[in-house]
Amino acid sequence: MDWTEIIVEVDTKDIDTAGNIAQMTVPYGIYIEDYSMLEQEVLEIARIDLIDEELLQQDRTKGKVHIYISPEDNPAEAIAFLKERLEAEGITYRILSDTCDVEGCLENWKKYFHPINIGQRLLIRPVWREDYDPQGRIVLNLEPGLAFGTGTHETTRLCLEALEKYTFDGATMLDVGCGSGILSVAALLLGAKSATGIDIDELAVKSSIENAQRNGVADRYTGIHGNLTDKAQGTYDIITANIVADAIIMLSGDIE
Template sequence: TDICVKVKSGDCETAAAVANMTVPYGIYIEDYSDMESVLSASPRVDYIDEALLSMDKSFARVHIYIPADQSPNEAISFIRARLEACGISHEIETDRALESVFMNEWKKYYKPERIGKGMIICPSWESFDEKEGDTVITLDPETAFGTGKHETTRLCLELIEKSITGGERLLDMGTGSGILAIAAKKLGAGEVTAVDIEENSVKIAAENAAKNETEITVFCEDILVSDKLYETVGGEYDVISANIVSDVIIAMGDMFLNKLKSGGTLIVSGIIDSRRDEVLSALTERGFSLCEAMEDGGWVAARLRK
Protein backbone atom coordinates (compact mmCIF):
# COMPACT_ATOMS: atom_id res chain seq x y z
CA THR A 1 0.00 0.00 0.00
CA ASP A 2 1.35 3.42 -0.95
CA ILE A 3 0.69 6.11 1.67
CA CYS A 4 1.23 9.73 0.64
CA VAL A 5 1.48 12.47 3.27
CA LYS A 6 1.04 16.02 1.96
CA VAL A 7 2.42 18.86 4.09
CA LYS A 8 3.71 22.41 3.63
CA SER A 9 7.27 22.39 2.32
CA GLY A 10 8.59 23.91 5.54
CA ASP A 11 7.23 20.94 7.49
CA CYS A 12 8.67 18.31 5.18
CA GLU A 13 11.66 17.38 7.35
CA THR A 14 9.53 16.69 10.42
CA ALA A 15 6.90 14.81 8.38
CA ALA A 16 9.63 12.68 6.83
CA ALA A 17 11.02 11.80 10.28
CA VAL A 18 7.55 10.79 11.46
CA ALA A 19 6.88 8.71 8.34
CA ASN A 20 10.27 7.05 8.62
CA MET A 21 9.30 5.67 12.04
CA THR A 22 6.74 3.43 10.37
CA VAL A 23 9.07 1.74 7.88
CA PRO A 24 12.65 0.44 8.23
CA TYR A 25 13.66 0.78 4.59
CA GLY A 26 13.34 4.44 3.66
CA ILE A 27 10.83 6.85 2.18
CA TYR A 28 10.34 8.82 -1.04
CA ILE A 29 9.97 12.61 -0.89
CA GLU A 30 8.56 14.99 -3.50
CA ASP A 31 9.69 18.52 -2.61
CA TYR A 32 10.02 21.12 -5.36
CA SER A 33 10.35 24.16 -3.11
CA ASP A 34 13.95 24.85 -4.19
CA MET A 35 13.41 24.14 -7.88
CA GLU A 36 13.61 27.77 -8.97
CA SER A 37 16.95 28.36 -7.26
CA VAL A 38 18.33 25.12 -8.71
CA LEU A 39 17.18 26.03 -12.21
CA SER A 40 18.53 29.57 -11.99
CA ALA A 41 21.97 28.09 -11.33
CA SER A 42 21.71 25.74 -14.31
CA PRO A 43 22.77 26.82 -17.80
CA ARG A 44 20.14 24.58 -19.41
CA VAL A 45 16.53 24.19 -18.38
CA ASP A 46 15.02 22.98 -21.66
CA TYR A 47 15.15 19.37 -20.46
CA ILE A 48 12.74 20.03 -17.56
CA ASP A 49 9.25 18.66 -18.13
CA GLU A 50 6.54 21.33 -18.18
CA ALA A 51 4.41 19.35 -15.73
CA LEU A 52 7.28 19.39 -13.26
CA LEU A 53 7.71 23.15 -13.62
CA SER A 54 4.02 23.68 -12.88
CA MET A 55 4.08 21.67 -9.63
CA ASP A 56 2.85 23.48 -6.51
CA LYS A 57 6.10 24.36 -4.74
CA SER A 58 4.47 25.32 -1.45
CA PHE A 59 3.70 21.70 -0.61
CA ALA A 60 5.77 18.53 -0.30
CA ARG A 61 4.71 14.89 -0.38
CA VAL A 62 6.22 12.07 1.63
CA HIS A 63 5.56 8.55 0.32
CA ILE A 64 5.93 5.31 2.24
CA TYR A 65 5.18 1.79 1.10
CA ILE A 66 3.60 -0.66 3.53
CA PRO A 67 4.15 -4.33 2.59
CA ALA A 68 1.59 -7.11 3.05
CA ASP A 69 2.90 -8.17 6.46
CA GLN A 70 2.10 -4.80 8.05
CA SER A 71 -1.13 -2.93 8.68
CA PRO A 72 -1.36 0.33 6.70
CA ASN A 73 -3.96 1.55 9.16
CA GLU A 74 -1.43 1.37 11.99
CA ALA A 75 0.97 3.56 10.03
CA ILE A 76 -1.74 6.04 9.02
CA SER A 77 -2.97 6.37 12.60
CA PHE A 78 0.56 6.88 13.91
CA ILE A 79 1.49 9.48 11.28
CA ARG A 80 -1.74 11.42 11.79
CA ALA A 81 -1.39 11.47 15.58
CA ARG A 82 2.27 12.52 15.57
CA LEU A 83 1.78 15.27 12.98
CA GLU A 84 -1.16 16.62 14.98
CA ALA A 85 1.04 16.58 18.08
CA CYS A 86 3.60 18.66 16.17
CA GLY A 87 0.89 21.07 15.01
CA ILE A 88 1.50 20.24 11.34
CA SER A 89 -1.40 20.59 8.91
CA HIS A 90 -1.49 17.59 6.59
CA GLU A 91 -3.43 15.39 4.21
CA ILE A 92 -2.98 11.62 3.97
CA GLU A 93 -3.83 9.91 0.69
CA THR A 94 -4.04 6.16 0.11
CA ASP A 95 -6.11 3.53 -1.60
CA ARG A 96 -8.97 2.92 0.83
CA ALA A 97 -10.04 -0.24 -0.97
CA LEU A 98 -6.60 -1.76 -0.46
CA GLU A 99 -6.61 -0.71 3.20
CA SER A 100 -9.56 -2.96 3.98
CA VAL A 101 -7.84 -5.92 2.33
CA PHE A 102 -4.52 -5.40 4.10
CA MET A 103 -6.27 -4.83 7.42
CA ASN A 104 -6.61 -8.60 7.78
CA GLU A 105 -3.90 -9.81 5.37
CA TRP A 106 -1.01 -8.51 7.53
CA LYS A 107 -2.14 -10.66 10.46
CA LYS A 108 -0.74 -13.74 8.69
CA TYR A 109 2.76 -12.37 9.28
CA TYR A 110 2.39 -11.01 12.82
CA LYS A 111 3.94 -13.78 14.93
CA PRO A 112 5.09 -14.00 18.58
CA GLU A 113 8.38 -12.25 19.17
CA ARG A 114 10.85 -12.38 22.07
CA ILE A 115 12.21 -9.01 23.19
CA GLY A 116 14.81 -8.32 25.85
CA LYS A 117 15.55 -10.97 28.45
CA GLY A 118 12.09 -12.39 28.98
CA MET A 119 9.31 -10.47 27.22
CA ILE A 120 7.13 -12.13 24.59
CA ILE A 121 4.83 -10.05 22.38
CA CYS A 122 2.09 -12.35 21.12
CA PRO A 123 -1.07 -11.53 19.08
CA SER A 124 -4.29 -12.95 20.49
CA TRP A 125 -4.78 -15.29 17.52
CA GLU A 126 -1.40 -17.00 18.08
CA SER A 127 -0.20 -19.36 20.83
CA PHE A 128 3.22 -19.45 22.44
CA ASP A 129 5.05 -21.99 24.59
CA GLU A 130 6.36 -19.74 27.32
CA LYS A 131 9.30 -20.59 29.55
CA GLU A 132 9.52 -20.08 33.27
CA GLY A 133 10.10 -16.38 33.96
CA ASP A 134 8.68 -15.18 30.64
CA THR A 135 6.41 -12.13 30.59
CA VAL A 136 3.84 -12.64 27.83
CA ILE A 137 2.07 -9.56 26.47
CA THR A 138 -1.00 -10.28 24.35
CA LEU A 139 -1.25 -7.50 21.81
CA ASP A 140 -3.60 -6.64 18.94
CA PRO A 141 -2.45 -3.25 17.62
CA GLU A 142 -5.25 -2.97 15.03
CA THR A 143 -4.87 0.67 13.90
CA ALA A 144 -2.59 1.91 16.70
CA PHE A 145 1.20 2.10 16.53
CA GLY A 146 3.13 -0.42 18.59
CA THR A 147 3.50 -4.07 17.62
CA GLY A 148 6.94 -4.55 19.10
CA LYS A 149 8.45 -5.06 15.65
CA HIS A 150 9.66 -1.50 15.09
CA GLU A 151 13.12 -0.66 16.41
CA THR A 152 11.85 2.26 18.49
CA THR A 153 9.36 0.08 20.35
CA ARG A 154 11.81 -2.77 20.92
CA LEU A 155 14.42 -0.40 22.31
CA CYS A 156 11.87 1.15 24.66
CA LEU A 157 10.75 -2.27 25.88
CA GLU A 158 14.31 -3.30 26.65
CA LEU A 159 14.90 -0.11 28.66
CA ILE A 160 11.62 -0.53 30.53
CA GLU A 161 12.59 -4.10 31.39
CA LYS A 162 15.80 -2.74 32.92
CA SER A 163 13.98 0.01 34.83
CA ILE A 164 11.06 -1.83 36.45
CA THR A 165 11.93 -3.70 39.64
CA GLY A 166 8.50 -3.61 41.29
CA GLY A 167 5.95 -1.04 42.41
CA GLU A 168 7.09 1.90 40.26
CA ARG A 169 4.61 4.58 39.16
CA LEU A 170 4.92 4.96 35.39
CA LEU A 171 3.61 7.54 32.91
CA ASP A 172 3.59 6.50 29.24
CA MET A 173 3.31 9.36 26.75
CA GLY A 174 2.09 8.59 23.22
CA THR A 175 0.95 5.14 24.30
CA GLY A 176 -0.36 3.96 20.90
CA SER A 177 -1.38 0.30 21.28
CA GLY A 178 -0.51 0.49 24.99
CA ILE A 179 2.41 -1.91 24.56
CA LEU A 180 4.87 -0.05 26.81
CA ALA A 181 2.34 0.65 29.57
CA ILE A 182 1.09 -2.95 29.58
CA ALA A 183 4.64 -4.35 29.53
CA ALA A 184 5.57 -2.17 32.51
CA LYS A 185 2.52 -3.32 34.45
CA LYS A 186 3.19 -7.00 33.72
CA LEU A 187 6.83 -6.56 34.73
CA GLY A 188 5.68 -5.40 38.15
CA ALA A 189 5.04 -1.65 37.95
CA GLY A 190 2.47 -0.23 40.34
CA GLU A 191 0.25 2.61 39.11
CA VAL A 192 0.49 3.01 35.32
CA THR A 193 -0.95 5.99 33.45
CA ALA A 194 -1.00 6.21 29.64
CA VAL A 195 -1.71 9.22 27.42
CA ASP A 196 -2.28 9.61 23.68
CA ILE A 197 -3.82 12.38 21.59
CA GLU A 198 -5.43 9.90 19.17
CA GLU A 199 -8.84 8.67 20.32
CA ASN A 200 -8.62 5.33 18.53
CA SER A 201 -5.22 4.59 20.08
CA VAL A 202 -6.63 5.17 23.56
CA LYS A 203 -9.50 2.79 22.81
CA ILE A 204 -7.15 0.07 21.53
CA ALA A 205 -4.75 0.54 24.46
CA ALA A 206 -7.63 0.03 26.89
CA GLU A 207 -8.75 -3.09 25.01
CA ASN A 208 -5.23 -4.53 25.04
CA ALA A 209 -4.92 -3.84 28.76
CA ALA A 210 -8.14 -5.78 29.35
CA LYS A 211 -6.85 -8.72 27.26
CA ASN A 212 -3.78 -8.82 29.49
CA GLU A 213 -5.85 -8.47 32.66
CA THR A 214 -3.82 -5.41 33.60
CA GLU A 215 -5.13 -2.17 35.02
CA ILE A 216 -3.86 1.02 33.42
CA THR A 217 -5.43 4.47 33.38
CA VAL A 218 -5.68 5.93 29.87
CA PHE A 219 -6.29 9.55 28.88
CA CYS A 220 -6.94 11.06 25.43
CA GLU A 221 -5.68 14.64 25.31
CA ASP A 222 -2.59 16.70 24.56
CA ILE A 223 -0.81 17.24 27.85
CA LEU A 224 1.09 20.22 26.43
CA VAL A 225 -2.11 22.22 25.86
CA SER A 226 -4.56 20.75 28.39
CA ASP A 227 -4.07 22.23 31.87
CA LYS A 228 -6.75 19.88 33.18
CA LEU A 229 -4.91 16.76 31.99
CA TYR A 230 -1.59 18.15 33.22
CA GLU A 231 -3.05 18.42 36.72
CA THR A 232 -5.02 15.16 36.53
CA VAL A 233 -2.04 12.90 35.76
CA GLY A 234 -0.25 14.25 38.82
CA GLY A 235 3.48 13.89 39.37
CA GLU A 236 6.20 12.15 41.36
CA TYR A 237 6.49 9.37 38.79
CA ASP A 238 9.32 6.88 39.11
CA VAL A 239 9.45 6.28 35.35
CA ILE A 240 8.23 8.18 32.28
CA SER A 241 8.35 6.53 28.84
CA ALA A 242 7.87 8.39 25.56
CA ASN A 243 8.22 6.71 22.17
CA ILE A 244 7.42 9.75 20.05
CA VAL A 245 9.24 12.07 17.63
CA SER A 246 12.25 14.24 18.40
CA ASP A 247 10.44 17.60 18.27
CA VAL A 248 7.78 16.46 20.75
CA ILE A 249 10.39 14.97 23.10
CA ILE A 250 12.16 18.32 23.16
CA ALA A 251 8.87 20.19 23.65
CA MET A 252 7.99 17.90 26.58
CA GLY A 253 11.33 18.40 28.33
CA ASP A 254 9.99 20.66 31.08
CA MET A 255 6.94 18.44 31.57
CA PHE A 256 9.18 15.39 31.99
CA LEU A 257 11.20 17.27 34.60
CA ASN A 258 8.12 18.38 36.52
CA LYS A 259 6.37 15.00 36.50
CA LEU A 260 9.36 12.84 37.52
CA LYS A 261 10.41 12.43 41.13
CA SER A 262 14.01 13.16 42.08
CA GLY A 263 16.11 10.24 40.89
CA GLY A 264 13.34 9.15 38.51
CA THR A 265 13.95 7.54 35.12
CA LEU A 266 13.08 9.02 31.73
CA ILE A 267 12.98 6.65 28.74
CA VAL A 268 12.73 8.27 25.30
CA SER A 269 12.71 6.76 21.83
CA GLY A 270 11.64 7.61 18.30
CA ILE A 271 14.83 9.64 17.80
CA ILE A 272 16.38 9.34 14.36
CA ASP A 273 20.14 8.93 14.71
CA SER A 274 20.95 12.23 12.97
CA ARG A 275 19.15 14.10 15.79
CA ARG A 276 20.59 12.07 18.66
CA ASP A 277 22.89 14.80 19.98
CA GLU A 278 20.27 17.54 19.57
CA VAL A 279 17.61 15.70 21.59
CA LEU A 280 19.93 14.42 24.31
CA SER A 281 21.52 17.85 24.69
CA ALA A 282 18.08 19.44 25.08
CA LEU A 283 17.31 17.00 27.91
CA THR A 284 20.66 17.21 29.69
CA GLU A 285 20.47 21.02 29.55
CA ARG A 286 17.24 20.75 31.55
CA GLY A 287 19.03 18.79 34.26
CA PHE A 288 18.76 15.15 33.17
CA SER A 289 21.83 12.91 33.22
CA LEU A 290 22.29 10.29 30.52
CA CYS A 291 22.49 6.72 31.82
CA GLU A 292 22.64 4.91 28.50
CA ALA A 293 21.72 5.24 24.83
CA MET A 294 20.91 2.36 22.50
CA GLU A 295 20.78 2.33 18.70
CA ASP A 296 19.14 -0.01 16.21
CA GLY A 297 18.41 0.45 12.52
CA GLY A 298 19.14 4.18 12.57
CA TRP A 299 16.97 4.82 15.65
CA VAL A 300 18.04 5.90 19.12
CA ALA A 301 16.50 5.30 22.54
CA ALA A 302 17.90 6.62 25.78
CA ARG A 303 17.51 6.21 29.53
CA LEU A 304 18.11 9.31 31.59
CA ARG A 305 17.88 10.14 35.28
CA LYS A 306 16.52 13.27 36.92
Protein backbone atom coordinates in the same frame (compact mmCIF):
# COMPACT_ATOMS: atom_id res chain seq x y z
CA MET B 1 -16.18 5.07 4.88
CA ASP B 2 -12.97 3.83 3.27
CA TRP B 3 -9.49 4.41 4.62
CA THR B 4 -6.46 5.04 2.40
CA GLU B 5 -3.47 2.74 2.49
CA ILE B 6 -0.19 4.39 1.44
CA ILE B 7 2.79 2.16 0.65
CA VAL B 8 6.27 3.68 0.62
CA GLU B 9 8.92 1.50 -1.03
CA VAL B 10 12.59 2.25 -0.32
CA ASP B 11 15.94 0.48 -0.28
CA THR B 12 16.23 -1.70 2.82
CA LYS B 13 19.11 0.43 4.10
CA ASP B 14 16.63 3.32 4.38
CA ILE B 15 13.70 1.40 5.86
CA ASP B 16 14.19 2.53 9.47
CA THR B 17 14.36 6.20 8.48
CA ALA B 18 11.30 5.81 6.26
CA GLY B 19 9.48 4.14 9.16
CA ASN B 20 10.32 7.03 11.46
CA ILE B 21 9.02 9.51 8.89
CA ALA B 22 5.83 7.45 8.53
CA GLN B 23 5.28 7.71 12.28
CA MET B 24 5.27 11.48 11.96
CA THR B 25 2.65 11.37 9.21
CA VAL B 26 -0.34 9.97 11.12
CA PRO B 27 -1.10 8.83 14.68
CA TYR B 28 -2.31 5.44 13.49
CA GLY B 29 -0.37 2.22 13.20
CA ILE B 30 2.12 1.40 10.50
CA TYR B 31 3.73 -1.86 9.54
CA ILE B 32 6.99 -2.52 7.77
CA GLU B 33 7.86 -5.23 5.25
CA ASP B 34 11.59 -5.93 5.25
CA TYR B 35 12.83 -9.31 4.06
CA SER B 36 16.53 -8.45 4.00
CA MET B 37 17.25 -10.67 7.05
CA LEU B 38 14.38 -13.13 6.59
CA GLU B 39 16.12 -16.38 7.52
CA GLN B 40 17.79 -14.94 10.62
CA GLU B 41 14.60 -13.34 11.91
CA VAL B 42 12.49 -16.46 11.32
CA LEU B 43 14.95 -18.55 13.32
CA GLU B 44 15.01 -16.00 16.16
CA ILE B 45 11.27 -15.42 16.31
CA ALA B 46 9.71 -18.73 15.32
CA ARG B 47 12.62 -21.12 15.90
CA ILE B 48 11.92 -22.93 12.62
CA ASP B 49 13.94 -23.40 9.47
CA LEU B 50 11.06 -24.02 7.03
CA ILE B 51 10.04 -20.84 5.20
CA ASP B 52 7.20 -20.44 2.73
CA GLU B 53 8.46 -20.24 -0.85
CA GLU B 54 6.45 -17.05 -1.43
CA LEU B 55 8.44 -15.31 1.30
CA LEU B 56 11.74 -16.57 -0.05
CA GLN B 57 10.91 -14.99 -3.40
CA GLN B 58 10.40 -11.52 -1.91
CA ASP B 59 12.83 -8.78 -2.96
CA ARG B 60 15.56 -8.57 -0.29
CA THR B 61 16.81 -5.19 -1.52
CA LYS B 62 13.55 -3.27 -1.01
CA GLY B 63 11.38 -2.59 2.02
CA LYS B 64 7.84 -1.25 2.27
CA VAL B 65 6.20 0.94 4.90
CA HIS B 66 2.40 0.69 5.05
CA ILE B 67 0.54 3.73 6.40
CA TYR B 68 -3.20 4.08 6.98
CA ILE B 69 -5.08 7.37 6.57
CA SER B 70 -8.53 7.71 8.14
CA PRO B 71 -11.52 9.07 6.16
CA GLU B 72 -11.28 12.28 8.21
CA ASP B 73 -7.69 12.94 7.13
CA ASN B 74 -6.31 14.08 3.78
CA PRO B 75 -4.17 11.45 2.01
CA ALA B 76 -2.81 14.04 -0.44
CA GLU B 77 -1.37 16.04 2.46
CA ALA B 78 0.14 12.88 3.95
CA ILE B 79 1.78 11.96 0.64
CA ALA B 80 3.12 15.50 0.20
CA PHE B 81 4.62 15.37 3.71
CA LEU B 82 6.18 11.96 3.03
CA LYS B 83 7.76 13.17 -0.21
CA GLU B 84 9.15 16.30 1.44
CA ARG B 85 10.76 14.41 4.34
CA LEU B 86 12.04 11.51 2.24
CA GLU B 87 13.65 13.89 -0.25
CA ALA B 88 15.17 15.91 2.59
CA GLU B 89 16.82 12.68 3.78
CA GLY B 90 18.07 11.91 0.27
CA ILE B 91 16.04 8.70 0.10
CA THR B 92 15.00 7.23 -3.24
CA TYR B 93 11.38 6.09 -2.94
CA ARG B 94 8.23 4.94 -4.69
CA ILE B 95 4.77 5.72 -3.27
CA LEU B 96 1.58 3.80 -4.02
CA SER B 97 -1.89 4.33 -2.56
CA ASP B 98 -5.23 2.56 -2.55
CA THR B 99 -8.44 2.50 -0.53
CA CYS B 100 -9.53 -0.17 1.93
CA ASP B 101 -12.35 -0.49 4.44
CA VAL B 102 -11.38 -0.26 8.09
CA GLU B 103 -11.74 -4.01 8.61
CA GLY B 104 -9.43 -4.62 5.67
CA CYS B 105 -6.83 -2.23 7.05
CA LEU B 106 -7.04 -3.91 10.44
CA GLU B 107 -6.52 -7.34 8.92
CA ASN B 108 -3.86 -6.54 6.29
CA TRP B 109 -0.86 -6.27 8.60
CA LYS B 110 -1.64 -9.34 10.74
CA LYS B 111 0.18 -11.67 8.36
CA TYR B 112 3.41 -9.78 9.12
CA PHE B 113 3.05 -9.68 12.92
CA HIS B 114 4.46 -12.75 14.68
CA PRO B 115 5.46 -13.55 18.29
CA ILE B 116 8.60 -11.63 19.23
CA ASN B 117 11.08 -12.28 22.03
CA ILE B 118 12.22 -9.03 23.67
CA GLY B 119 15.26 -8.87 25.93
CA GLN B 120 15.69 -11.69 28.42
CA ARG B 121 12.15 -12.00 29.78
CA LEU B 122 9.40 -10.64 27.53
CA LEU B 123 7.41 -12.23 24.71
CA ILE B 124 5.07 -10.09 22.60
CA ARG B 125 2.39 -12.45 21.32
CA PRO B 126 -0.46 -11.53 18.93
CA VAL B 127 -3.83 -12.53 20.35
CA TRP B 128 -4.44 -14.78 17.34
CA ARG B 129 -1.31 -16.82 18.26
CA GLU B 130 -2.27 -18.02 21.72
CA ASP B 131 -1.03 -21.48 20.70
CA TYR B 132 2.55 -20.17 20.63
CA ASP B 133 4.71 -21.62 23.44
CA PRO B 134 6.23 -18.78 25.55
CA GLN B 135 8.94 -21.09 26.95
CA GLY B 136 8.91 -19.44 30.36
CA ARG B 137 8.84 -15.82 29.21
CA ILE B 138 6.44 -13.15 30.47
CA VAL B 139 3.70 -13.03 27.83
CA LEU B 140 2.22 -9.76 26.63
CA ASN B 141 -0.83 -10.62 24.52
CA LEU B 142 -1.35 -7.85 21.99
CA GLU B 143 -4.04 -6.70 19.56
CA PRO B 144 -2.77 -3.31 18.38
CA GLY B 145 -5.51 -2.57 15.85
CA LEU B 146 -4.51 0.65 14.10
CA ALA B 147 -2.54 1.95 17.08
CA PHE B 148 1.25 2.18 16.89
CA GLY B 149 3.19 -0.32 18.94
CA THR B 150 3.75 -4.00 18.18
CA GLY B 151 7.36 -4.44 19.27
CA THR B 152 8.63 -4.80 15.71
CA HIS B 153 9.84 -1.21 15.38
CA GLU B 154 13.33 -0.61 16.72
CA THR B 155 12.32 2.24 19.04
CA THR B 156 9.55 0.16 20.61
CA ARG B 157 11.92 -2.74 21.10
CA LEU B 158 14.52 -0.49 22.75
CA CYS B 159 11.88 0.96 25.09
CA LEU B 160 10.74 -2.53 26.07
CA GLU B 161 14.31 -3.60 26.77
CA ALA B 162 14.80 -0.50 28.93
CA LEU B 163 11.59 -1.25 30.84
CA GLU B 164 12.79 -4.78 31.45
CA LYS B 165 15.97 -3.33 32.94
CA TYR B 166 14.55 -0.45 34.99
CA THR B 167 11.01 -1.41 36.05
CA PHE B 168 10.85 -2.37 39.72
CA ASP B 169 8.08 -3.74 41.92
CA GLY B 170 5.74 -0.95 42.96
CA ALA B 171 6.90 1.55 40.32
CA THR B 172 4.52 4.14 38.88
CA MET B 173 4.70 4.84 35.16
CA LEU B 174 3.54 7.49 32.65
CA ASP B 175 3.44 6.53 28.98
CA VAL B 176 3.29 9.64 26.77
CA GLY B 177 1.88 8.72 23.37
CA CYS B 178 0.74 5.29 24.55
CA GLY B 179 -0.36 3.91 21.18
CA SER B 180 -1.43 0.28 21.64
CA GLY B 181 -0.43 0.42 25.30
CA ILE B 182 2.40 -2.03 24.75
CA LEU B 183 4.85 -0.15 27.02
CA SER B 184 2.35 0.44 29.82
CA VAL B 185 1.18 -3.17 29.83
CA ALA B 186 4.77 -4.43 29.72
CA ALA B 187 5.67 -2.31 32.75
CA LEU B 188 2.68 -3.64 34.68
CA LEU B 189 3.54 -7.24 33.79
CA LEU B 190 7.11 -6.56 34.93
CA GLY B 191 5.92 -5.45 38.37
CA ALA B 192 4.91 -1.79 38.18
CA LYS B 193 2.13 -0.79 40.58
CA SER B 194 0.31 1.48 38.14
CA ALA B 195 0.59 2.92 34.64
CA THR B 196 -1.08 5.88 32.96
CA GLY B 197 -1.16 6.06 29.17
CA ILE B 198 -2.07 9.26 27.35
CA ASP B 199 -2.52 9.81 23.61
CA ILE B 200 -4.04 12.37 21.26
CA ASP B 201 -5.58 9.51 19.23
CA GLU B 202 -8.82 8.20 20.72
CA LEU B 203 -8.44 4.90 18.84
CA ALA B 204 -5.05 4.39 20.47
CA VAL B 205 -6.41 4.98 23.98
CA LYS B 206 -9.23 2.51 23.34
CA SER B 207 -6.72 -0.04 22.06
CA SER B 208 -4.46 0.45 25.08
CA ILE B 209 -7.33 -0.11 27.53
CA GLU B 210 -8.40 -3.26 25.69
CA ASN B 211 -4.84 -4.61 25.74
CA ALA B 212 -4.61 -3.94 29.48
CA GLN B 213 -7.81 -5.96 29.88
CA ARG B 214 -6.45 -8.81 27.75
CA ASN B 215 -3.42 -9.08 30.00
CA GLY B 216 -5.27 -8.89 33.31
CA VAL B 217 -3.82 -5.52 34.38
CA ALA B 218 -6.75 -3.20 33.61
CA ASP B 219 -7.29 -2.47 37.31
CA ARG B 220 -3.83 -0.84 37.40
CA TYR B 221 -4.00 0.99 34.06
CA THR B 222 -5.54 4.37 33.24
CA GLY B 223 -5.94 5.43 29.61
CA ILE B 224 -6.44 9.13 28.92
CA HIS B 225 -7.43 10.76 25.63
CA GLY B 226 -5.75 14.15 25.54
CA ASN B 227 -2.99 16.39 24.28
CA LEU B 228 -0.14 14.37 25.74
CA THR B 229 0.96 15.86 29.07
CA ASP B 230 -1.78 18.45 29.54
CA LYS B 231 -3.98 15.92 31.36
CA ALA B 232 -1.25 14.05 33.25
CA GLN B 233 -0.57 15.09 36.81
CA GLY B 234 1.54 13.85 39.70
CA THR B 235 4.95 12.23 39.91
CA TYR B 236 6.11 9.02 38.28
CA ASP B 237 9.06 6.70 38.74
CA ILE B 238 9.21 5.91 35.01
CA ILE B 239 8.19 8.05 32.03
CA THR B 240 8.27 6.71 28.48
CA ALA B 241 7.71 8.71 25.28
CA ASN B 242 8.06 6.53 22.20
CA ILE B 243 7.13 9.39 19.87
CA VAL B 244 8.98 11.54 17.36
CA ALA B 245 11.88 13.66 18.59
CA ASP B 246 10.22 16.98 17.70
CA ALA B 247 7.31 16.21 20.03
CA ILE B 248 9.62 15.10 22.84
CA ILE B 249 11.60 18.35 22.57
CA MET B 250 8.39 20.38 22.63
CA LEU B 251 7.09 18.55 25.71
CA SER B 252 10.34 18.36 27.66
CA GLY B 253 9.67 21.67 29.40
CA ASP B 254 6.46 20.26 30.91
CA ILE B 255 8.26 17.38 32.64
CA GLU B 256 10.54 17.90 35.61
